Amino acid sequence: VSINPIHEPQSALPPTLRWVGGVEGYLELIDQTRLPVELVQIACREVDEVWEAIRALRVRGAPAIGIAAAYGVCLGVQSMIGENENAFFNRLSEAATRLASARPTAVNLSWALARMARVASALRGSAAVVQIADRLLAEARQIEAEDRQMCRAMGRHGAALLRDGQGVLTHCNAGGLATADYGTALAVLFAAHEQGTRLRVYVDETRPLLQGARLTAWELQRRGIDTTLICDSMAAQVMREGRVGAIITGADRIAANGDTANKIGTYGLAVLAAAHDIPFYVAAPSSTFDLAIETGDQIPIEVRDSREITHGFGRQVAPDGIHVYNPAFDVTPARLIKAIICEHGIIEPVTYQHISQMLANRRR
Amino acid sequence: VSINPIHEPQSALPPTLRWVGGVEGYLELIDQTRLPVELVQIACREVDEVWEAIRALRVRGAPAIGIAAAYGVCLGVQSMIGENENAFFNRLSEAATRLASARPTAVNLSWALARMARVASALRGSAAVVQIADRLLAEARQIEAEDRQMCRAMGRHGAALLRDGQGVLTHCNAGGLATADYGTALAVLFAAHEQGTRLRVYVDETRPLLQGARLTAWELQRRGIDTTLICDSMAAQVMREGRVGAIITGADRIAANGDTANKIGTYGLAVLAAAHDIPFYVAAPSSTFDLAIETGDQIPIEVRDSREITHGFGRQVAPDGIHVYNPAFDVTPARLIKAIICEHGIIEPVTYQHISQMLANRRR
Numbered sequence: 182v183s184i185n186p187i188h189e190p191q192s193a194l195p196p197t198l199r200w201v202g203g204v205e206g207y208l209e210l211i212d213q214t215r216l217p218v219e220l221v222q223i224a225c226r227e228v229d230e231v232w233e234a235i236r237a238l239r240v241r242g243a244p245a246i247g248i249a250a251a252y253g254v255c256l257g258v259q260s261m262i263g264e265n266e267n268a269f270f271n272r273l274s275e276a277a278t279r280l281a282s283a284r285p286t287a288v289n290l291s292w293a294l295a296r297m298a299r300v301a302s303a304l305r306g307s308a309a310v311v312q313i314a315d316r317l318l319a320e321a322r323q324i325e326a327e328d329r330q331m332c333r334a335m336g337r338h339g340a341a342l343l344r345d346g347q348g349v350l351t352h353c354n355a356g357g358l359a360t361a362d363y364g365t366a367l368a369v370l371f372a373a374h375e376q377g378t379r380l381r382v383y384v385d386e387t388r389p390l391l392q393g394a395r396l397t398a399w400e401l402q403r404r405g406i407d408t409t410l411i412c413d414s415m416a417a418q419v420m421r422e423g424r425v426g427a428i429i430t431g432a433d434r435i436a437a438n439g440d441t442a443n444k445i446g447t448y449g450l451a452v453l454a455a456a457h458d459i460p461f462y463v464a465a466p467s468s469t470f471d472l473a474i475e476t477g478d479q480i481p482i483e484v485r486d487s488r489e490i491t492h493g494f495g496r497q498v499a500p501d502g503i504h505v506y507n508p509a510f511d512v513t514p515a516r517l518i519k520a521i522i523c524e525h526g527i528i529e530p531v532t533y534q535h536i537s538q539m540l541a542n543r544r545r
Numbered sequence: 546v547s548i549n550p551i552h553e554p555q556s557a558l559p560p561t562l563r564w565v566g567g568v569e570g571y572l573e574l575i576d577q578t579r580l581p582v583e584l585v586q587i588a589c590r591e592v593d594e595v596w597e598a599i600r601a602l603r604v605r606g607a608p609a610i611g612i613a614a615a616y617g618v619c620l621g622v623q624s625m626i627g628e629n630e631n632a633f634f635n636r637l638s639e640a641a642t643r644l645a646s647a648r649p650t651a652v653n654l655s656w657a658l659a660r661m662a663r664v665a666s667a668l669r670g671s672a673a674v675v676q677i678a679d680r681l682l683a684e685a686r687q688i689e690a691e692d693r694q695m696c697r698a699m700g701r702h703g704a705a706l707l708r709d710g711q712g713v714l715t716h717c718n719a720g721g722l723a724t725a726d727y728g729t730a731l732a733v734l735f736a737a738h739e740q741g742t743r744l745r746v747y748v749d750e751t752r753p754l755l756q757g758a759r760l761t762a763w764e765l766q767r768r769g770i771d772t773t774l775i776c777d778s779m780a781a782q783v784m785r786e787g788r789v790g791a792i793i794t795g796a797d798r799i800a801a802n803g804d805t806a807n808k809i810g811t812y813g814l815a816v817l818a819a820a821h822d823i824p825f826y827v828a829a830p831s832s833t834f835d836l837a838i839e840t841g842d843q844i845p846i847e848v849r850d851s852r853e854i855t856h857g858f859g860r861q862v863a864p865d866g867i868h869v870y871n872p873a874f875d876v877t878p879a880r881l882i883k884a885i886i887c888e889h890g891i892i893e894p895v896t897y898q899h900i901s902q903m904l905a906n907r908r909r
Contacts, residue, residue: 414810446778494858
């Protein structure tokens, strides 16, 4: 699979991902593996290119990979627009299956694919294949547009939880680069900052792939927010020194009871937050909730290549042949989460009942 | 200051550090910044070379830097052996002051320097300068020899705390590379392993300088111990999964009440251990205790260069100009430490009274 660099923009920040053109168009996205040193966009014109971009974390963050997968479906059916309905639907199903296999933990991926499949199925037998393709592209654009609105709504709801002058700790990247707009956890910080709330933000570098150092620090710095980078192992000391009054992260999947899968290290932060009496918040849109599973025990946890740890940044840092354990996510039990910020409001306390109430009648 | 590579040994592991020759000799040490990819020894023939080696972490670990500093004093007075007593003592004092400034947190450094100064002072006026130089070298050798004995004694005492088949987590490097012999925390693991206790050891990589990945994983692997490398952010998940039944680390300075300074990340591990009901042990020789200070609040914490975090792996991993907080140590309160293993036995519970009882009548 070849991924083609397009250009390196100089000033204005391009969107995390966008569809270029009409039904015959392509998906363009920022290659996040090259940030913060290089800002490069790549074009994906095949399903396998989208699969590789998600797999290799060129595009990452639960909401963003959902949107990328939706556009991936559009790429998948492009070559079938002149074909018969069966061929079209076979190809659609093949593309969705392939894309769903890119990463296992974030539920937004399968959520977006299921939504695309539902839209197509509803038209089967009553519309021409070319119309179904049009409708799929419209649905993917709609998923993207809704994500933008959800980011703004989460920002608005969450900003009210922060006080002027407060220190806030975040982990991994739940910012504009994880969504179509300006993020989930970082949306809260951006919205507070725009309202004039002064914040001091501590960013965990987030080993092994350093999304905090490479992406979150970069996003916060670009927006003029007071930002301090730390290693993950320093978070406890930062809490002990009284430097932070709140912790906020994103999420990759939230079970019906509120147990939350997020980047490895999140669970430890939540335990440390409880020990230091610091509120721990999660910000995630409703597409991140998986009400089909009762608790976090049922969330599949991706275990990634050991070389991310031993050879991650250009030089070998561990002996040859050493055994490595590299889970990409962990699950934070609901009892450690003070509130979940979603686009509909604040879920607090985090219980099965409050979650189902907030999401009922709001689901598409 | 130039540091000269000597050779790259192929098979047998050279000592962490050793004095080569007599009074006119030099200090040879493994350059630990180049492990695990290269095993290179360097020669230090000047006080400033020892200072640089300690400062740059070519030699690190509280006991090892104490020994290196003692030999550094011997290097300092070499050029004064033909001079008068005042010139000799001025130079001695100058060398000790310089060496003491290399790193602030580990008390073994000032402990060893004070011990060397006492030995010289006791002979002032009653012995020739050349005899005092001889005596200083003998004292440095004695500090090294005692360290070897202390490692073995800590191993013996600590091994009794571990059960067959147990998982153990360690952080940073408290092994042979941190001492003259086979370590403090790792001595416990090595001794247990030698007695036939099967262990599964999890090693935190220990950002920013990766002493766990580079040094501890290498030491454990060389000794045939079942070793798994993780990122620091994965320790909580490893505990939650029930993979470890004990945590053991070294120490850089222990206050009279048992509060313990050690590599950044240790405090967080101790909090997480308490939350998972896992015993947290510290292994450290009596030279690591600083009874002159009552609590950990009085321990100076070294803050190191931000580039260790932003440029540590050979390529830039954070945006230009980002603010960084890089404390090299944290302090774990005594209440979170189940026991301290020292060469005289097990201090448990960790209280002012038990510490002073264990160390009384045993101090030199």
